[in-house]
Amino acid sequence: MAAGLGDKLVVAISSRALFDLRESHEVYENDGVEAYRQYQISHEDEVLQPGDAFSLVQKLLALNARLERQLVEVVLVSRNSADTGLRVFNSIQQHGLEISRAAFSGGSSPYLYLKAFGCHLFLSTHVEDVRGALENGFAAATILSGGAQRDAADELRFAFDGDAVLFSDEAERVFQQGGLEAFQNRERESAREPLGGGPFKPFLAALNRVQRAFPQASCPIRTALVTARSAPAHERVIRTLREWDIRLDESLFLGGLDKSAFLEAFSADVFFDDQPGHCERASKVVATGHVPHGVSNEKVAN
Structure with missing residues (x-):
């Protein structure tokens, strides 16, 4: 520092x-x-x-x-x-x-x-x-233009995608190369093996330190994982965060459902995702930050 x-x-x-x-x-x-x-x-x-x-x-x-x-x-x-x-x-x-x-x-x-x-x-x-x-x-x-602003609310709400944002893109690479079944099999087999850290892991850890400066019951910062993962791929995520000793207040495992309605329900101040399509849809309802990192953006870059 x-x-x-x-x-x-x-x-x-x-x-x-x-x-x-x-x-x-x-x-x-x-x-x-x-x-x-x-x-x-x-x-x-x-x-x-x-x-x-x-x-x-x-x-x-x-x-x-x-x-x-x-x-x-x-x-x-x-x-x-x-x-x-x-x-x-x-x-x-x-x-x-x-x-x-x-x-x-x-x-x-x-x-x-x-x-x-x-x-x-x-x-x-x-x-x-x-x-x-x-x-x-x-x-x-x-930062993408067009997202709604939550000026009136006192709470500060961050929403994060998982793979290639909070976590490495190792699992996303398996999904893109082998499809959903290969991804779920790999995640089931690796459930007790922590995922590697993604680019937003240090930021979330630093944000956690600020959260801990407040009493938990009245903390004005709230965080959420909003991921396309679902069971059985949920367990590895939960165990990874536990291994890191990093707290997320809410976790939404959506199994491929569009994230926009859930982000609006969470009332996110900002949402971070690596996939351009997810960001474009989310930016219509919440302020959105595209994270041009990982396998999903290698194709865009080329």
């Missing part, structure tokens, strides 16, 4: 995930870097509207006030320069967000600074930055 941040849960957020920068991004895409710089400077006193991850960040930072100590840190990690990023920092202040640290990489990939900050999670709208973070061992997701 970086000096000065102690044992905090550290979340890095890109400027386009935090704020709605579609208008200025169009200037960048159509007219280039200098036009974008001039646009941001001329509009730097105009407050940016919330982006797709704004509500999540707001709720994460509110945990510190509930605990009366700083257990959560959110840092801005952006491809902007400090010059063009001034508008973003002005908007952070206007919205009252307790974000004081930032890395403006001036067009380069900012994921290189995640280790220095000691980050547990990186949220961005830039797919290649997310891939780079995942390849370097960080939990990371591409």
Whole structure:
């Protein structure tokens, strides 16, 4: 962990995930870097509207006030320069967000600074930055537009897919290569053999530490596993989490059913999944982060 941040849960957020920068991004895409710089400077006193991850960040930072100590840190990690990023920092202040640290990489990939900050999670709208973070061992997701926001609720609810997100993609590879029967046979035979950790295991462990700072009966953070697995493939998951000493408040074994209605019922603030199709459907009802990791994304990458 970086000096000065102690044992905090550290979340890095890109400027386009935090704020709605579609208008200025169009200037960048159509007219280039200098036009974008001039646009941001001329509009730097105009407050940016919330982006797709704004509500999540707001709720994460509110945990510190509930605990009366700083257990959560959110840092801005952006491809902007400090010059063009001034508008973003002005908007952070206007919205009252307790974000004081930032890395403006001036067009380069900012994921290189995640280790220095000691980050547990990186949220961005830039797919290649997310891939780079995942390849370097960080939990990371591409935030998709369109998900519903739960601004009014005090509770912070995270939902996770299992294979290739919380767990390694070893079982998913068996499923894709051999089908459902081969997958279920393998999971039945390996029921007492813990699964390998996926990219979101360290983030969930860090989130658990924050949960344990609250009395269990009144903890404002709730987590759920939402997986296409069903019996007999459930046992290995349960034993793996027990081996890791990681708590999930709810576990939904859906046997291939569409996850969207269940995510809406759980009232997730954000859902993380590796499969693009699942993410596309989920993003219609909850804020969704695509995790471009594992066998399901090798085909997409190629």
